[in-house]
Amino acid sequence: MNYGLYIGIFVAFVILISSFVTVKQGTIAVVTVFGKYRRLLRPGLSLKIPLIEAIHSRISIQNRSVELSFQAVTQDQANVYFKAMLLYSVLDQQEETIKNVAFKFVDATNLMQALIRTIEGSIRAYVATQRQANVLSQRHEIVEHVKHQIDPVLESWGYHLQDLQLNDITFDEEIMRSMSKVVASHNLKAAAENEGQALLITKTKAAEADGNAIKIAATAEREAAQLRGQGIALFREEVAKGMTQAALEMESAKLDISVILFTMWTESIKQFAENSEGNVIFLDGSTEGMNKTMREMMAMQIDKLKNGN
Structure with missing residues (x-):
């Protein structure tokens, strides 16, 4: 009798303990009754009906990342090797979204496989329309194309693509x-x-x-x-x-004006002799030549006097 009481007390204690559920921060627990969805449990300490309600899954609402490494082929048949980082999260914390996340895939492995293959296929489809020379300069265009193609699919699964970074793009x-x-x-x-x-x-x-x-x-x-x-x-x-002035003075003194010209002639010869610096100057020193030169100089002087008067 005492053993039966102890067993009953132990079973009651286990049932009482199992009715308490702790949900970690950043996580939402999905509760089912005999395999059918019943309700959600938010972070903190909660109660559930022992032996009837069960925790089907715990959905993380935090951001998750995964690294991708795959190959694509360009329009001109060049192999392109990508290394990328994918950041995604649950779309929101609404009940319908959490139910979708919990029951859309069998497990997280199947979700991850579908997610990776979908993104790789989207990038391959875009790269196949581009030439090899253009791929390196189109990182932003590739990311925008993937987001535009993938977001509707992920939202139908209850997820949202936060970011896609193409960390490395290489060729053969x-x-x-x-x-x-x-x-x-x-x-x-x-x-x-x-x-x-x-x-x-x-x-x-x-x-x-x-x-x-x-x-x-x-x-x-x-x-x-x-x-x-x-x-x-x-x-x-x-x-x-x-x-x-000299000519006028000599004329007033009744002297021959040719004396001035003769003086200029002799002074010129003297200057030639003193400052010739080795140059040879030929002068006609004959009486006829001197008379000719004197007549020319007197004619020039007379013309100047006439023009001056």
């Missing part, structure tokens, strides 16, 4: 080498163009500087020539004034 080794050569050739071309532009700018600036220097030198030379011409003109003017 031969294609990678050819792509590296193309990039290197483009870089060399760009470097040559930049060097040519720099050289053109340098040459242009140097030519502009030379042109400006020539202009400045020409301007300075023109101004110097003008000053030299003005100086010579002033010198000649003063000489003419002096000679005119």
